[in-house]
Amino acid sequence: MRPVTGVRPGLISGLTWLLVCQLAGELVVRLLGLPVPGAVLGMVILLALLCWRRPPETASVLRAADALLRHLQLFFVPAGVGLITFLALLREEAVPLLVATLVSWFVALALVGGLVTLLGRGEPAR
Amino acid sequence: MSADRIVETWDWVQSSPAFGLLLTLIGYRIGRELQQRVARPWLKAVTQPVLVAMVVVGAVLLVFDIDYADYLVGASLIVFLLGPATVALAVPLYRQVHHLRRLAVPILVALPLAAAVSITLGLLLVRWLGGSEELALSMAPKAATTPVAIALAEQIGGIGPLAAALAVTIGVFGAVAGPGVLTLLRIRDRRARGLAIGAVSHGIGTARALADHPVEGAFAGLSMGLTALAISVLVPLLLLVL
Incomplete structure (x- = not known):
């Protein structure tokens, strides 16, 4: 049996796998000049690896991913705080900003939700 | 002292x-x-x-x-940590991968269409309502995840940090209101709900979807990735005609 330490065993090796995929994604994006962020390509790389190796639910990479995703909102806080640097501009152009944001958000949301429901009909919806 | x-x-x-x-x-x-x-x-x-x-x-x-x-x-x-967390979105998706094959066509139709609508409407509405051109151009890529929105806005003459602020705003708005609005629209299919939230509110919406239901979260993550790709391709193309 492993000795009990402060960090759950496997968490660090899981994080290592995530970083390997991210770095691989960043490298490919830069080398090929692709228009997506490296981390998004890293997500595709990890998905391909998972489908290929089919690791059990106890695998370190799955547990590290679940641990990070439980706090996904935390990682957006600093970018959100950046809003305060635009307060003056946001106030100045409040009307075009609010209307354009809300209308385009709503139309796209309804479009995807409606189309996928319509085109995917007949499938079990769980 | x-x-x-x-x-x-x-x-x-x-x-x-x-x-x-x-x-x-x-x-x-x-x-x-x-x-x-x-x-x-x-x-x-x-x-x-x-x-x-x-x-x-x-x-x-x-x-x-x-x-x-x-x-x-x-x-x-x-x-x-946003980097490894984005990579980690592959895991919920991997658990839903059996749904993916059957939904490939609806996804590939709906997401590019929604990206095009979101870019066009955002840009034109700002212009019609008398907003500045910088705001219009920073508004165009807002549905993409923050780093993509920044890069695209700067490429077409918008303000990068403003595009980031708009992307965050729309993300937080989606996290707060997205699931409720979808329920009002009677969209109950978990996969459709997740795809819709990821398409308009990227990672921040995905975080909410993931907290609500694993299937919604998985499809929101997928949708976020594909939407980032669609918007990257469509923004420069649509700017030629808009």
């Missing part, structure tokens, strides 16, 4: 990495506690930890007149 020393210490505190890091964690913690304590569903939706944390941290920075750049010294440690 002289007054000079207090001022010196305060200057050090503001720009020390521990400050931005701790402030962010405390704000997030307050958000989680608050969300657990409120009972009504609409209050639970509004008290998204990301939103509460933004308000708490933003208020502290404004009240104590602390530079956003100083705050970022510590907070950038948290920003860094």
Whole structure:
């Protein structure tokens, strides 16, 4: 049996796998000049690896991913705080900003939700 | 203890990495506690930890007149984790991969279409309502995840940090209101709900979807990735005609 330490065993090796995929994604994006962020390509790389190796639910990479995703909102806080640097501009152009944001958000949301429901009909919806 | 020393210490505190890091964690913690304590569903939706944390941290920075750049010294440690967390979205998707093959066609039709509509409507509405051209151009890529929105806005003549702020706004709005609006529209299929939230509110919407239901979260993550790709391709093309 492993000795009990402060960090759950496997968490660090899981994080290592995530970083390997991210770095691989960043490298490919830069080398090929692709228009997506490296981390998004890293997500595709990890998905391909998972489908290929089919690791059990106890695998370190799955547990590290679940641990990070439980706090996904935390990682957006600093970018959100950046809003305060635009307060003056946001106030100045409040009307075009609010209307354009809300209308385009709503139309796209309804479009995807409606189309996928319509085109995917007949499938079990769980 | 002289007054000079207090001022010196305060200057050090503001720009020390521990400050931005701790402030962010405390704000997030307050958000989680608050969300657990409120009972009504609409209050639970509004008290998204990301939103509460933004308000708490933003208020502290404004009240104590602390530079956003100083705050970022510590907070950038948290920003860094966004990379591996994005990669981690492959895991919920992997658990739903059996749904994916059957939904390939609806996904490949709906997401590019929604991206095109979102870019066009955002840009034209700002122009029609008398907004500045910088705002219009920064508005175009807002549905893409933050780093993509920044890069695209700068490429077409918008303001990168403003595009980031708009992307965050739309993300937080989606986290708060997205699931409720979808329920009002009677869209109940978990896969369709997730895809819709990821397509309009990228990672922040995905975080909410993931907290609501694993299937919604998985499809929101997928949708976020594909939408980032679609918007990257469509923004330069649509700008030729708009």
